[in-house]
Amino acid sequence: QLRLVESGGGLMQSGESLRLSCEAPGYGLDFLGLGWFRQAPGKEREGVSCITSGGTTKYVDSAKGRFAISRDNDKDTVYLQMNALKPEDTVVYFCAAGLAACDHAVSTPGYNDWGQGTQVTVSS
Numbered sequence: 001q002l003r004l005v006e007s008g009g010g011l012m013q014s015g016e017s018l019r020l021s022c023e024a025p026g027y028g029l030d031f032l033g034l035g036w037f038r039q040a041p042g043k044e045r046e047g048v049s050c051i052t053s054g055g056t057t058k059y060v061d062s063a064k065g066r067f068a069i070s071r072d073n074d075k076d077t078v079y080l081q082m083n084a085l086k087p088e089d090t091v092v093y094f095c096a097a098g099l100a101a102c103d104h105a106v107s108t109p110g111y112n113d114w115g116q117g118t119q120v121t122v123s124s
Contacts, residue, residue: 002027002113004095009118012085016122020080022095022115027076033101034071034078035111040091047106048093049080058106085122092117 008020020036035050049059049069057069068081078095094117100110 004115006095006115006118009120011121014124016085017083022078024076029076030073032097035096036080037094038091050102050106052102087122087124089122092119
């Protein structure tokens, strides 16, 4: 059973950087597409970035130029580097995985497994 565990969230100030991690203990992620999503209170969960099993990356417009997704298959981990943080980045971030994930766009259907989320708070 695939279990995804996010970490790295915390309290930051505007302009600072943060790297989120998502690990799958005892489970290989080599053949899966991986994505990062975010959800604010009262809002729908939205995609931020994703990376295919082949290493192709995709970003939503709001993340381009500030965020970077990467993966380390040897460590069964996917990362989200977040730079130039803004107060609007104060949301819960989730990672997700699926065989058909990230085939066409960040929010492409196909994410079968989700982590529990990690909170990011950015103060002005």
